[in-house]
Amino acid sequence: MSAVKMDGKALSAKVRGSILAETEKLKAQGITPGLAVIIVGNDPASEIYVRNKEKACVECGFYSEKYALPEETTEEQLLGLIAQLNESPQISGILCQMPVPKHISEQAVIDAIDPRKDVDAFHPVNVGKIMVGNFDFVPCTPAGVMELLEEYKIDPKGKECVVIGRSNIVGKPMSMLLLHKHGTVTICHSRTKDLAEVCRRADILVAAVGKAGFVTPDMVKEGAVVIDVGINRNAEGKVCGDVDAAVLDKASFMTPVPGGAGPMTITMLMKNTLKAAKVQRGISE
Ligand code: GUN
Numbered sequence: 001m002s003a004v005k006m007d008g009k010a011l012s013a014k015v016r017g018s019i020l021a022e023t024e025k026l027k028a029q030g031i032t033p034g035l036a037v038i039i040v041g042n043d044p045a046s047e048i049y050v051r052n053k054e055k056a057c058v059e060c061g062f063y064s065e066k067y068a069l070p071e072e073t074t075e076e077q078l079l080g081l082i083a084q085l086n087e088s089p090q091i092s093g094i095l096c097q098m099p100v101p102k103h104i105s106e107q108a109v110i111d112a113i114d115p116r117k118d119v120d121a122f123h124p125v126n127v128g129k130i131m132v133g134n135f136d137f138v139p140c141t142p143a144g145v146m147e148l149l150e151e152y153k154i155d156p157k158g159k160e161c162v163v164i165g166r167s168n169i170v171g172k173p174m175s176m177l178l179l180h181k182h183g184t185v186t187i188c189h190s191r192t193k194d195l196a197e198v199c200r201r202a203d204i205l206v207a208a209v210g211k212a213g214f215v216t217p218d219m220v221k222e223g224a225v226v227i228d229v230g231i232n233r234n235a236e237g238k239v240c241g242d243v244d245a246a247v248l249d250k251a252s253f254m255t256p257v258p259g260g261a262g263p264m265t266i267t268m269l270m271k272n273t274l275k276a277a278k279v280q281r282g283i284s285e
Contacts, residue, residue, distance in 0.1 A: 003226070003251035005260070006148050012263040015147065016059050019270050023061035026277065033277035034063035035119065035269075036085045038096040040078060040104065041071040046097045052266055053095070060270045063090055075104045079112045086114040092277035093119035095269065098169075116280060119272040122168070130173055133180050136279055137272045142174040144264025145206065145227050145255075146181070152253055154225050156183035160201050164188045164215070164242075165208030170229055174206055195219070207242035215243040217250050226251040229261050 023033060035057055039050045050066065057064035067081060078100070085094045094117045096109050110118075115125040121137035129135035138146075149156065161183035165171035175185045188198055199205055199219040205226050207215045212232040220226060230242030241257030248254055255261050278284070 001223070001249065001252065003248045003254040004152070006152055006227075006253055006255045008144070008148060008255060008260045008263040011148060011151050012267045015264075015267050016056065016270065019060045019267075019274055022274060026274075026283075027061065031277055031281060031283075032063045032090075033060075033092045033273050034065070034088075034090045035093045035095065035273045036065045036067065036088070036091045038067045038069065038078070038081065038094070040069045040073050040096070040100050043099070046099075049266075050097055053269060056266045056270050057273075060274070062270070062273060065091065071101055073101075073104070075108060078104060078109060082109070082112045086112075086117060091117065092280060093117050093269075093273040095120055117276060119269055119276055121173070121272070127168070127173075130176050133176075136275055138177065138268065139169060139173040140265045140268040140272065141170045141208075141229055141261065142177050143268040143271070144261055145174060145229065146177050147264060147268070148227070148255065148261065149204070149225070154204065154253065156181040156204060159183050159203035161185045161204045161206070162188060162199050162202035163206045163208065164195070164199065165206075165210075165229075167208065170208040174208065174229075178204070178206075209242045211242060212240050213242070213244040215247060217244065217246045220247050220250045222250055223252045224250070226254045227261060228255050228257050230257065231262060 037050055037053050039046055085091050094113050110122045115123045118126050121139045126137050156178050161178040163171050163175045166187050166189045175187050179185045188195055196219045200221050202224055205224050208229040212234045226247055228241035228243040232240055234240045239258050
């Protein structure tokens with residue numbers, strides 16, 4: 001068997017199209033969703049991500065502001081900018097690209113963003129809401145995975161779902177979203193005993209490890225759905241995921257890297273920004 005490749009690029013284009021249509025309607029009512037993106041320092045990967053976020057804003061008809069701050073920016077200066085953006089009526093969503101330089105506390109940055117403008121859903125208020133199951137913003141990477149599952153009519157209900165990785169950005173919220181959809185969820189990590197055996201139980205296996213080729217065919221049940229959230233570079237410098245290509249012959253569905261979960265992440269950021277603009281003006285649908 002060769003797995004169906006789940007096309008995140010195509011789904012992303014479709015969702016961005018519907019976001020643009022909704023934005024046009026909002027604009028007719030005098031509302032323009034606005035996203036502020038902050039980047040501190042010159043991390044090359046972060047610069048690419050931020051550029052793609054600006055491009056996505058244009059595609060969705062949003063207003064955007066970009067703040068590229070030097071490496072030596074102090075925490076006080078950064079928190080000052082965030083306080084200003086919290087008050088700005090043009091700005092619906094605020095995103096500070098992580099990682100920030102070591103002398104700035106990541107948690108202080110997350111805590112400073114108004115939870116109503118926290119389109120990353122990193123603020124403890126939003127994290128708590130996700131846990132409870134009553135939330136406006138969904139963390140972008142897990143949200144993109146859920147949209148892909150829905151598009152391919154894969155229902156987690158009653159299924160064994162195994163998530164490898166327990167990060168605050170991906171692993172933990174991913175597990176919660178699968179649980180809300182009635183999956184039986186196991187979270188694995190570097191201290192998990194018999195990892196391969198646990199993974200082989202999975203009907204839906206999500207790899208969010210950050211190691212090229214980490215998931216090998218012996219860890220995958222025949223016919224499983226395999227979601228690869230990893231973005232790594234292999235020895236030849238080529239972008240690749242956490243899942244070995246040979247898994248394609250065992251899985252029923254699989255997300256390619258690039259072109260699977262990745263493109264959906266930024267699209268979900270746009271969806272959260274649109275939602276923020278609406279919620280801030282009391283529009284519920
Ligand atoms: N760095 C890597 N992924 C992300 C993300 O989803 N949001 C932010 N703010 N920074 C990141």
